[in-house]
Amino acid sequence: MNTNENDWLKGLFSRLPGEEPSASFREDMMKRIMAEAIRIKKRNERLGWLSVILASLVIVGLAIASLIYTGIPKITIRIPDLTTLSFYLFIGSLALILLTLDHYFRQAYKKKHQ
Amino acid sequence: MELYSDTYYIERIQAGDISSFACLIDKYSRQVHSLIFKLTRNREDTEELAQDVFMKVFRHLESFKGESSFSTWIYKIAYNTAISETRRRKLEFLAIEESLIENVSEEQIAHAMGQSDESEQIHRLEAALAMLPPDECAIILLFYMEEKSIDEVSRITGLSQSNVKTRLHRIRKKLFVLLNGMEE
Numbered sequence: 001m002n003t004n005e006n007d008w009l010k011g012l013f014s015r016l017p018g019e020e021p022s023a024s025f026r027e028d029m030m031k032r033i034m035a036e037a038i039r040i041k042k043r044n045e046r047l048g049w050l051s052v053i054l055a056s057l058v059i060v061g062l063a064i065a066s067l068i069y070t071g072i073p074k075i076t077i078r079i080p081d082l083t084t085l086s087f088y089l090f091i092g093s094l095a096l097i098l099l100t101l102d103h104y105f106r107q108a109y110k111k112k113h114q
Numbered sequence: 115m116e117l118y119s120d121t122y123y124i125e126r127i128q129a130g131d132i133s134s135f136a137c138l139i140d141k142y143s144r145q146v147h148s149l150i151f152k153l154t155r156n157r158e159d160t161e162e163l164a165q166d167v168f169m170k171v172f173r174h175l176e177s178f179k180g181e182s183s184f185s186t187w188i189y190k191i192a193y194n195t196a197i198s199e200t201r202r203r204k205l206e207f208l209a210i211e212e213s214l215i216e217n218v219s220e221e222q223i224a225h226a227m228g229q230s231d232e233s234e235q236i237h238r239l240e241a242a243l244a245m246l247p248p249d250e251c252a253i254i255l256l257f258y259m260e261e262k263s264i265d266e267v268s269r270i271t272g273l274s275q276s277n278v279k280t281r282l283h284r285i286r287k288k289l290f291v292l293l294n295g296m297e298e
Contacts, residue, residue, distance in 0.1 A: 013255075014258075015236055019144070025143060029165060032169060033135050
């Protein structure tokens, strides 16, 4: 049955007229396909945004839960003692002046010996 | 002569070139229309169902893995769509007695058919096909008219190959009985 050669029915069926689609079938179909493609694209975009928003919410939720329940130490900012600030400023400016002087002296020495 | 294969167009569509789908419509719309029309016998429904078939093809193109040929895949969708429609409409078909099917002589019918002119033969065949249940009509059309192999018919209809062979043998005999009835 795989090969149906020499079968009179085959000859008869080959002469059966096929059904032609309407003249506007291709155009109508492509309009529907284009509209469907836009719909699928928009749906995928919406799904993409939704998944990003959900993932962000899950991350924020987990962060809040971990801060509340897992005992992460509280963040504290220690303000240093400001009484020693003037001393550190003096030492810093002195070091800067010495470095600048060192730079100029080195340049003068190089010019002299060139 | 085909310029490009179906796979080429499918890859283009999957890459975002939607206009390539028109090439698949051009290639398969006639076959899809023919199969659906011969199963549903309604021109308006055929147009609508053919559009549904191509929409299904477009929507599920991502799931087409190439396990069978694209042609087989689109025929499968067309077959299922048309069969669902005929079931929905609950059409009734002629029942033929077993004894008539068993005793029919193929040679006698072939000879009798040979006596009439070609257009008359085609007319009789179309009338006989219209009397067959849609699933049987589809099997014989796919095998003879669309020249699909037993394996392809099996994939399209979802029946086993041995079942397709058995049913094809029986449908042929049924068709002979119907053609014989028209001779008399």
